[in-house]
Amino acid sequence: MSLLLGSAGAVAQTSNSNAFSPYDQSIPGSSVSFNMVPVQAGSFTMGSPASEAGRKPAEGPAKQVKLDAFWMGAKEVTYDEFLLFFNDENTPRDSEVDAVTRPTPQYIDLSWGMGKQGGFPVNSMSQYTAMMYCRWLYKKTGVFYRLPTEAEWEYACRAGSTSAYFFGNDVKQLKEYAWYADNSNRKYQKTGQKKPNAWGLYDMLGNVGEWTLDQYREDYFSTIGDAALNPTVMPTETYPRAVRGGGYLDKADALRCATRRASDPSWNKRDPQMPKSKWWLTDGMAVGFRVVRPLQAPTAAEAEAFYKKYCHE
DSSP states (O other): OOTTTTOSSOOOOOTTOSOSSOEEEEOTTSSOEEEEEEEOOEEEEESOOTTSTTOOGGGOSOEEEEEOOEEEESSOOBHHHHHHHHTOTTSOBSOOSSSOOBOOOOSSOTTTTSOOTTTOBOOSBOHHHHHHHHHHHHHHHSSOOBOOOHHHHHHHHHTTOOSSBTTBSOGGGGGGTOOOTTTSTTSOOOTTOSOOOTTSOOOSSSSSEEEEEEEOOTTHHHHHOTTEESOOOOOOSSSOEEEESOOTTSOGGGGSTTOEEEOOGGGGTTOOSSSOOSSBOTTOTTEEOOOEEESSOOOHHHHHHHHHHHSOO
């Protein structure tokens, strides 16, 4: 059994039955909910061809990858959702105990005045913070959520396409699907305002970049082999971790489906604290995340083992 993807075990229960279909997940104790979109199992060519404009060496050689089915958040996690975690007084703050813990307060407003409540994507957090949110969400809902792997993210982003962007290769169309350097006014925007991809996922390109589960490796495609099933690279170091999708400050080239980005200590260079925060990124203002849920859920014991393994700096 793959603990990572939950390829065995009982399907987690939701109020709308076990059908593999879109559903709204409510967060208990609040009026907040978010939509989850089913992504069927399948295979695809991960990475970019050598002929693709703007291609970087770390995007290949392209490989066939197979994935089990999962749900993915239709939109990036918003402040409306995240602040329920951040303000949950029943959850310890910055605890050293191996359990659900919430972030320390920000020493300055890391939304930089761009917006919070009302559908704005949460930003400026580390991968550790994103994973701890997933762990908290599991505790609140009883449904297993986590970050997508790099492979899951690209598969969902492409939505069956093989072009540079999921809508084709014409960069002039990008403004219809993404917030990026040419149209964002240097601010992230409320989620879901642009056109979704063919599978109903919004802002996969642009707005905020999205954390994945993986350690970033330049030689990723050499490590996963051919016809890999549910590949991932277990994180063992704080840097670099893999971010996908590009953000509101990026040029069009950084928003291609195959573009890979490595996190860097410079994303927290202005943090005056010693040691620097493990929760927040003072210079990672264009980084956020979205959640996934495997079709086949791990048991409670397996889920806890997963979070203990992956919820670390």
